Amino acid sequence: MKRIVTFMLLLVALSAAWSLPAQAQRMSPQANARESKKAIKKQQKMLNKANKKQRKAMKSREEATEGEQEGEQL
Numbered sequence: 120m121k122r123i124v125t126f127m128l129l130l131v132a133l134s135a136a137w138s139l140p141a142q143a144q145r146m147s148p149q150a151n152a153r154e155s156k157k158a159i160k161k162q163q164k165m166l167n168k169a170n171k172k173q174r175k176a177m178k179s180r181e182e183a184t185e186g187e188q189e190g191e192q193l
């Protein structure tokens with residue numbers, strides 16, 4: 120029974136793939152470059168956001184340790 124269900128799912132997947140035109144599956148070099156630049160920009164944005172979060176965490180940690188040190192000196 121499982122074999123029949125698997126076969127049917129495979130058949131449906133292949134028929135869906137064949138129904139797409141071959142042109143839609145290929146990407147022109149210009150489109151590929153555009154997508155690549157877009158992905159790079161997105162990755163850079165995420166990296167900058169993570170760096171900002173890291174700097175903020177380090178700053179709050181420094182402020183917390185400074186406060187503790189001042190409390191010990193008093």
